[in-house]
Amino acid sequence: MIPVLDVRGLAYAYPDGHQALYGVDLHVHEGERVALLGPNGAGKTTLVLHLNGILVAGSGTVSVSGLPVTKENFQEIRRRVGVVFQDPDDQLFMASVHDDVAFGPANLGLRGEALERRVREALDRVGMADFADRPPHHLSFGQRRRVAVATVLAMEPEVLVLDEPSSNLDPASRRELAEILTSLDVTVLMVTHDLPYALQLCPRSVILSDGVIVADGATYDVLTDDALMGAHRLELPFGFDPRTVRTADAG
Amino acid sequence: MGAGHGHKLHFHGHSRVHRAPAHLKIVALVAFMLLVVATPPSWWPAYIGYLLVLVGVVLASTVPPAYILKRMVVEVPFVVFAVLMPFIATGPQVEVLGVGLSRSGLLAAATLLVKGTLGVLASLTLAATTEPRHLLAGLERLHVPQLLVQIMGFMIRYLDVVTDEMGRMRVARESRGFTARNVRHWPILARSSGALFIRSYERGERVHLAMLARGYTGTMPDVRSETHR
Numbered sequence: 001m002i003p004v005l006d007v008r009g010l011a012y013a014y015p016d017g018h019q020a021l022y023g024v025d026l027h028v029h030e031g032e033r034v035a036l037l038g039p040n041g042a043g044k045t046t047l048v049l050h051l052n053g054i055l056v057a058g059s060g061t062v063s064v065s066g067l068p069v070t071k072e073n074f075q076e077i078r079r080r081v082g083v084v085f086q087d088p089d090d091q092l093f094m095a096s097v098h099d100d101v102a103f104g105p106a107n108l109g110l111r112g113e114a115l116e117r118r119v120r121e122a123l124d125r126v127g128m129a130d131f132a133d134r135p136p137h138h139l140s141f142g143q144r145r146r147v148a149v150a151t152v153l154a155m156e157p158e159v160l161v162l163d164e165p166s167s168n169l170d171p172a173s174r175r176e177l178a179e180i181l182t183s184l185d186v187t188v189l190m191v192t193h194d195l196p197y198a199l200q201l202c203p204r205s206v207i208l209s210d211g212v213i214v215a216d217g218a219t220y221d222v223l224t225d226d227a228l229m230g231a232h233r234l235e236l237p238f239g240f241d242p243r244t245v246r247t248a249d250a251g
Numbered sequence: 252m253g254a255g256h257g258h259k260l261h262f263h264g265h266s267r268v269h270r271a272p273a274h275l276k277i278v279a280l281v282a283f284m285l286l287v288v289a290t291p292p293s294w295w296p297a298y299i300g301y302l303l304v305l306v307g308v309v310l311a312s313t314v315p316p317a318y319i320l321k322r323m324v325v326e327v328p329f330v331v332f333a334v335l336m337p338f339i340a341t342g343p344q345v346e347v348l349g350v351g352l353s354r355s356g357l358l359a360a361a362t363l364l365v366k367g368t369l370g371v372l373a374s375l376t377l378a379a380t381t382e383p384r385h386l387l388a389g390l391e392r393l394h395v396p397q398l399l400v401q402i403m404g405f406m407i408r409y410l411d412v413v414t415d416e417m418g419r420m421r422v423a424r425e426s427r428g429f430t431a432r433n434v435r436h437w438p439i440l441a442r443s444s445g446a447l448f449i450r451s452y453e454r455g456e457r458v459h460l461a462m463l464a465r466g467y468t469g470t471m472p473d474v475r476s477e478t479h480r
Contacts (some may be wrong), residue, residue, distance in 0.1 A: 090457040094383030104465035106472030
């Protein structure tokens with residue numbers, strides 16, 4: 001089976017010479033939910049920006065469902081890979097929620113009723129259909145994050161890439177977002193520092209550290225490997241022990 | 252604020268003035284202003300007529316007059332300038348309470364005040380009855396260049412974000428015991444604005460990335476539907 005995300009030997013150095021990735025190999029298959037863990041500065045965001053061709057590989061290859069990430073494929077790649085950025089204010093730049101959700105599919109050439117249907121469905125899936133006419137800056141932070149998810153869902157992506165989806169959310173919004181994410185029938189790659197969230201949502205986790213993948217396995221096994229965690233500056237929050245948490249996938 | 256609906260100048264409502272197409276309102280405003288500016292000084296009956304028309308529109312819009320009057324403070328700098336004119340203009344003088352005032356200065360000041368007030372009143376009425384995004388759509392229909400409309404759109408969208416950021420920076424400064432009281436404190440404010448500028452610039456870059464990530468190719472797609480115009 002062709003993996004949805006197929007990253008092979010990806011290396012990248014920023015124009016200022018700072019090398020961020022040193023040969024990353026990562027495969028994500030259809031229907032998987034994978035957490036990408038790693039300390040600050042490990043290269044997580046750099047990796048994400050390669051998945052939809054915002055950054056172009058120095059060496060190595062990235063392909064999405066068999067389609068290589070190259071300049072001539074950008075439009076289709078960006079349809080297939082939906083990136084939800086960390087700050088919803090960066091992602092929501094139009095005058096209303098409706099227009100923001102419509103922006104992606106409209107770039108794909110949709111118009112009229114087909115476009116409207118996409119917008120309605122995407123907003124329905126994140127429970128924000130009643131807010132279509134609101135300007136984004138009048139929504140709460142949690143609502144803006146949900147609309148940001150809808151803006152990429154409207155493009156019917158094959159994989160949803162979320163950068164720190166739980167950051168700055170209050171516990172209720174955090175839980176609501178988790179419910180939305182589990183209800184979606186889409187492949188997910190989630191960059192996060194929120195290890196309980198990773199355990200709750202993602203059966204599989206990979207650790208990116210100093211520009212290479214150092215671990216790839218069941219989230220429960222990764223989080224309970226104290227030596228591995230300690231070696232890569234990953235720590236469980238106080239009071240949280242995966243061994244005492246029962247989840248459907250990690251039990 | 253219109254029930255969290257539009258901008259700070261917008262007053263939410265469903266009157267005929269609210270529902271009128273935005274591009275017609277813009278054309279009406281511009282035509283009205285040209286007419287006002289072209290009216291010679293001292294044609295007072297004409298100015299009274301203009302004012303009555305505006306008052307009529309405001310009443311029809313169901314926007315409380317106090318709402319608009321409060322926002323007319325933006326005119327204050329003009330008023331100050333107008334008040335100075337009789338003192339600095341030359342020519343024949345008239346005595347008012349023992350002070351010599353220029354006759355032509357008085358007339359110019361009065362005209363400036365009247366025209367300015369009419370303009371501010373008319374613009375505020377447009378702003379109060381039209382949501383910013385409808386204004387943008389209206390400008391687009393009037394074939395204002397896409398690029399200008401886009402820039403205005405981003406400005407409206409991010410004005411609040413940047414204002415909030417500025418507010419947080421001020422709170423952070425004051426929490427560390429700094430309040431700008433005199434000129435010697437200005438360098439600190441200047442550095443703050445510099446930081447704000449850089450942050451806004453970086454945000455601009457992130458927004459651009461987010462646009463590219465959703466397939467932006469350099470032209471704004473048409474996202475409006477019939478029901479959302």
